[in-house]
Amino acid sequence: MESKPPFADPVSVAHVGxxxxxxxxxFHQHVLATPGLFARLCAEKERExxxxxxxxxxxxxxxxxxxxxxxxxxxxxxxxxxxxxIL
Numbered sequence: 001m002e003s004k005p006p007f008a009d010p011v012s013v014a015h016v017g018x019x020x021x022x023x024x025x026x027f028h029q030h031v032l033a034t035p036g037l038f039a040r041l042c043a044e045k046e047r048e049x050x051x052x053x054x055x056x057x058x059x060x061x062x063x064x065x066x067x068x069x070x071x072x073x074x075x076x077x078x079x080x081x082x083x084x085x086i087l
Contacts, residue, residue, distance in 0.1 A: 018064075020064060020065040020066065020069040021065075021069065021073075023058065023063040023064050023065045024058070024063070024065045024069050024070065024073050026063060027054075027057075027058045027061060027063040027065070028073075030061065030063075031057075037057065040053065040057065041053060041054065041057070047074075051067050051070045051071055051074075052067065054070045055067055055070060
């Protein structure tokens with residue numbers, strides 16, 4: 001029986017020339033489609049722990065972004081929600 005390579009899922013394949021923003025967006029979509037991964041992130045109750053876990057899990061899945069990228073993404077999402085009246 002042939003085993004799967006450790007990074008067989010599409011999100012794990014690093015994309016050449018991909019920006020951190022694109023990597024973060026790709027990982028976000030993967031998290032939403034992967035209940036176990038989603039649950040691991042939801043377990044983080046503090047923002048700092050969430051940001052750190054995002055970077056760690058992103059790296060595990062071949063996505064290159066930093067804590068600053070995650071914080072900037074969270075802030076941008078919050079601004080968008082405020083502008084749309086969601087928050």
